[in-house]
Amino acid sequence: MTNIDHWSSSIDLDYRYTAGVAGETFLRKIAKGRIMASRCSYCRLTYLPPRLYCEKCLRKIDTWVQVRGKGELYSYTMTGRGKKKSLYGLVKFAGIEGGLVGRIVGSDLADLKFGMPVRVDLKNSEKGLLVYLHV
Amino acid sequence: MVYSGIGISPQDVANSRYLTVPYSANLRYRWSTGAAVGRFLAELKNGKIVGRKCDKCKRVLVPPRMFCERDFIQTSKWVYVQDAGIVDTYSISYIAADASRLEKPLIVAVIRLDGTGEAGILHILGGIEPKDVMIGMRVKAVWKPKRRRVGAITDIRYFAPAGDAK
Numbered sequence: 001m002t003n004i005d006h007w008s009s010s011i012d013l014d015y016r017y018t019a020g021v022a023g024e025t026f027l028r029k030i031a032k033g034r035i036m037a038s039r040c041s042y043c044r045l046t047y048l049p050p051r052l053y054c055e056k057c058l059r060k061i062d063t064w065v066q067v068r069g070k071g072e073l074y075s076y077t078m079t080g081r082g083k084k085k086s087l088y089g090l091v092k093f094a095g096i097e098g099g100l101v102g103r104i105v106g107s108d109l110a111d112l113k114f115g116m117p118v119r120v121d122l123k124n125s126e127k128g129l130l131v132y133l134h135v
Numbered sequence: 136m137v138y139s140g141i142g143i144s145p146q147d148v149a150n151s152r153y154l155t156v157p158y159s160a161n162l163r164y165r166w167s168t169g170a171a172v173g174r175f176l177a178e179l180k181n182g183k184i185v186g187r188k189c190d191k192c193k194r195v196l197v198p199p200r201m202f203c204e205r206d207f208i209q210t211s212k213w214v215y216v217q218d219a220g221i222v223d224t225y226s227i228s229y230i231a232a233d234a235s236r237l238e239k240p241l242i243v244a245v246i247r248l249d250g251t252g253e254a255g256i257l258h259i260l261g262g263i264e265p266k267d268v269m270i271g272m273r274v275k276a277v278w279k280p281k282r283r284r285v286g287a288i289t290d291i292r293y294f295a296p297a298g299d300a301k
Contacts, residue, residue: 001181003173004286011162012233016148016155021141027154053138060138 022050025064030129033122035067037096048098067093070117073135074099078109089133091118102131111135171199174213180286182278186251188214195251217249218276219297224255227265240265246274246294261293273297 019027022038026049029036038050038061045056046065054061071091080086087104089112100120104112112135121132143153168176171187175198178185186195187210189203195214196203203210225244229237242265245255260268261277275297284290 001174001177003170004168004176004180005173006165006167007176007287008163008165010164013160013162014157015159016157018143018153018155024154 020052022052022061026050027129030122031124035100035120035122036064037067037093037098039063039065046096048093048096048100067096069093070119071099073112073114073116073118073133075114076104076112087112089118089135091120091133100131102133104133104135107135169201171201171210175199176286176288178215179288179290180284182218182281182284182290184216184218184248184276186214186216188212194253197248197251197256214250216251218278218291220246220248220251220274222260222268222270222272222274222294223247224270225260225268227268242268244268244274244294256288258288258291259293260295262295267296 018024026036035048036050037046037048038052039046040054040057040059040061041063042059043054043056045054047055047061048067050061050064052061053059071093074090074092076087076089078085078087087107087109088101089104090099090101092099102120116135119134121134123130123132147153148155175185184197185199186197187199187201188195189206189208190211191206191208192203194203194205195216196210197216199210199213201210202208223245225242228241228243231237231241242260242263243257244260245257247253247255260274273296274294276291277293277295278284279290279292
């Protein structure tokens with residue numbers, strides 16, 4: 001009798017990610033160029049990306065506010081190999097929890113500073129939504 | 136406070152009612168069985184269940200291990216055990232291995248084979264309705280025909296009620 005020394009198989013995972021109730025609204029609005037945040041009317045906390053439930057009081061949120069104006073560059077990083085490098089940044093807005101991640105265009109690494117004002121530019125493409133950050 | 140969720144039907148997906156991102160991953164693997172399980176699987180192909188005995192605690196380990204994790208010594212010999220035993224514990228699962236919903240549930244059970252003492256193997260029960268399953272009931276292996284066995288735990292199709300006969 002010969003031992004069976006190994007077992008070969010595979011695990012197939014097929015799934016569909018949904019954005020959730022708040023995420024669905026966020027994505028549909030952002031496709032139209034509007035950045036929407038959700039606000040808890042009890043805690044006065046505003047969430048971006050929006051949440052359906054307040055993380056502080058756990059109440060359901062049904063108030064939406066549009067995020068307007070410039071944000072500030074909270075953090076940034078450079079990714080890529082060789083000559084093909086990209087800059088990405090996290091933008092925060094005054095009085096809002098969270099922020100948006102996007103690709104920084106029209107600037108070099110040396111130009112970037114924490115806290116500098118950032119203009120967000122949303123573009124729909126075949127690849128999906130692109131978030132461009134201009135500093 | 137209870138907030139109910141929103142169900143999404145296959146029609147909703149087909150009609151693109153909600154935004155979704157599909158993703159597929161195929162995770163291929165090759166698992167090295169080792170000396171003990173390697174022989175265990177080969178024996179299953181022959182319709183036999185083999186374990187390893189620890190001389191100190193006298194347990195027969197099924198599936199076999201070359202080492203007794205209780206006594207920190209090597210197990211000493213191969214011992215054939217019966218393909219029948221009792222249901223130690225069980226669970227009625229309406230979810231298949233790929234997480235799809237099942238109309239007819241699987242009955243997953245830990246079966247303590249005769250001659251093993253406290254050890255139990257995980258398998259499924261067949262030939263019985265979920266409501267009739269009881270802890271302690273006697274069950275016996277229902278094997279695949281010999282030519283269809285490949286040396287896998289699924290060479291046993293399921294365990295079925297064995298009445299009171301031992």
